[in-house]
Amino acid sequence: MTRTRDHLQRRCPRLGGPVGFSYCRTMGDNGLPCWKVFDCWWEMFDVVAYFKGRLDDETFEKIATARPKPKVTSILEIVEQAQKRVAQDRVTKPEAIQEHRFDHDVHERENISED
Known part of the structure; x- marks a missing residue:
């Protein structure tokens, strides 16, 4: 059984209100996680391990090195x-x-x- 984190919520610094982890992990470019997902969730759980266990190396690296658009x-x-x-x-x-x-x-x- 895979333990989900989708029920967790926190304030989004980009949107200014509460969002669930499910939103953060799917609302980045092309359905990928938001580029700030590591910055926002590291205090609540091991978000790096979470994504390393679910994404291929190339996709993980793309998210880990992503920067915001101007x-x-x-x-x-x-x-x-x-x-x-x-x-x-x-x-x-x-x-x-x-x-x-x-x-x-x-x-x-x-x-x-x-x-």
């Missing part, structure tokens, strides 16, 4: 992801886009009439 790069990636979601929504949910436009137009007219 802030600007991260922000640009988030903007790109948001643009892709909006474009996808236009294809799959055109009625939602139309409702949003209607709500926005009504709000704009209300602001103009208040002046």
Whole structure:
């Protein structure tokens, strides 16, 4: 039986709130652990041994030597992801886009009439 650590929680320095270990071990790039997983969890259990026992050497080394992306790069990636979601929504949910436009137009007219 493999002992899981997924129930453990701690404050994430990147997100600013509590997260479970399951989040940290899967929410890095391409489904890999977060690049800060060793820094964050070493006080709670032997996180190095945990991942050495579960990952191949190449993947472990990739995580162990990972560094954060520059802030600007991260922000640009988030903007790109948001643009892709909006474009996808236009294809799959055109009625939602139309409702949003209607709500926005009504709000704009209300602001103009208040002046």
